[in-house]
Amino acid sequence: MPSIAQLSYLIAVHRTRHFGRAATQLGVSQPTLSMQIQKVERELGVVIFDRQKKPIETTDRGRAIVERAWDVVSAHENLMRLADGNFSAPAGKFGLGIIPTLAPYVLPWFLHSFSEAFPAVELSVFERPTDEILSEILSGRLDAAILATPLRERAITERVLFYDPFYLYCHREDPLLDADVVEVEDLDPRKLWLLDDAHCFRAQVVNFCGMQERAHLGSIRFAGGSFETIRHLIDASEGYTLIPETYARTLSRTVRQRCVRPFETRTPTREVSLVHHHKSWKLDITDALRTSVEKTTPRPLRLVGPEGEILPIRQATGA
Numbered sequence: 001m002p003s004i005a006q007l008s009y010l011i012a013v014h015r016t017r018h019f020g021r022a023a024t025q026l027g028v029s030q031p032t033l034s035m036q037i038q039k040v041e042r043e044l045g046v047v048i049f050d051r052q053k054k055p056i057e058t059t060d061r062g063r064a065i066v067e068r069a070w071d072v073v074s075a076h077e078n079l080m081r082l083a084d085g086n087f088s089a090p091a092g093k094f095g096l097g098i099i100p101t102l103a104p105y106v107l108p109w110f111l112h113s114f115s116e117a118f119p120a121v122e123l124s125v126f127e128r129p130t131d132e133i134l135s136e137i138l139s140g141r142l143d144a145a146i147l148a149t150p151l152r153e154r155a156i157t158e159r160v161l162f163y164d165p166f167y168l169y170c171h172r173e174d175p176l177l178d179a180d181v182v183e184v185e186d187l188d189p190r191k192l193w194l195l196d197d198a199h200c201f202r203a204q205v206v207n208f209c210g211m212q213e214r215a216h217l218g219s220i221r222f223a224g225g226s227f228e229t230i231r232h233l234i235d236a237s238e239g240y241t242l243i244p245e246t247y248a249r250t251l252s253r254t255v256r257q258r259c260v261r262p263f264e265t266r267t268p269t270r271e272v273s274l275v276h277h278h279k280s281w282k283l284d285i286t287d288a289l290r291t292s293v294e295k296t297t298p299r300p301l302r303l304v305g306p307e308g309e310i311l312p313i314r315q316a317t318g319a
Contacts, residue, residue: 002040004076007069009033010040010048014066015141017055070140074281090285091120097133097145098125100226101195102272105246106146109296110289118288137277144276144286146293151275158273159286161293162301166268167248168261169231170240181264191239193230244270245301 002010012022013033023030041048048062058066098107107125114123126133126142130151136142138155149158168187170177176186227247234241248260274290276282294302 002043002069004073006036006040007073009036010066010069011073011140013037013049013056014058014063015139017057019056066140070279074279077281089120090118090288092282092285093122093124094144094282094285094289095136095142096123096125096289097128097136097142097147099130099133099145099147100127101244102146102148102246103127105250106272106293109298110292113296114289114292117292118285121285121288137275140277143280143282144274144289147273147275148270149273149275150271155278156275157278157280158275159290160271160273161290162272162297164244164246164270164272164301166242166244166263166270168240168263169234169243169248170259170261171234171238172258174238174240176240177259177261180261182261183264184266184268187240193234193239193241195226195230242268249298 008026009022009028012026013019016022016025019034020030023033026033037048044065046061046065047059048065050057050059103125111123111125114121126136128136130147133142133145133147134151134153134156137145138153146161148164149160151158168176168182174191176182227241227243230241231243243260248256251260274286274293276286280286
């Protein structure tokens, strides 16, 4: 029967896809790690890693074994933490993913206060697209992420942090700015600027505006990589885009009054959650992160019920 240490070696190689990096991560020599993994493969009679591939790939049977190894190591870690009574002091390495349409605006809220409150947590933050982050979480290479939800991934647990309403950002001379509020039916798809396909925010905007993605693509002048880029292009030419409250809060009061308008009867809103694998054993750090984000979230973004609880999105928006 493989030991806990050997199972940890399997998980590390699966995560890093590299024997040298896995050994460094675990603080052992590469020959020791390689030898122990070979012992496990001989004992189980299974080739777990395809060493001919660069980077190393986990075989189909190997993936099933790593999944079970993850269960065993997670249970062991939880047992040890319970025995130590160490739940009040989160510690250790933790990889956090976050999408580009949230990273510049949300990270400044909590990173400093989190690092001060939990100095024993070695937090590494990675800005990536949603699909890449999910792949990293499912493979165990990331511990958690801040994403737009729902994701509808059975293996992922979603814990809502806040709700992020959308507004319309217009060129300063656009006729839509003559009104205090706008209707989605007033939007001309030919004048709408969008983020590129790598951003889930694009799909949310397309769905909200009732446009068919294929039909709309032919009228897009530019697919931007950031809200800031699109905003400056609109300022220099014409048209409009949708921006979330998280980004709108970084604009000056003058800019918001001149160029930003809310929607009247339907307010598009994205749900933002802290997500993790449902088998994650680092729940104390995940809980600490969630608390840190919630404490620092600007109050207008929090939808709070009479008892102080965060409301479900359907109840909060009347959907």
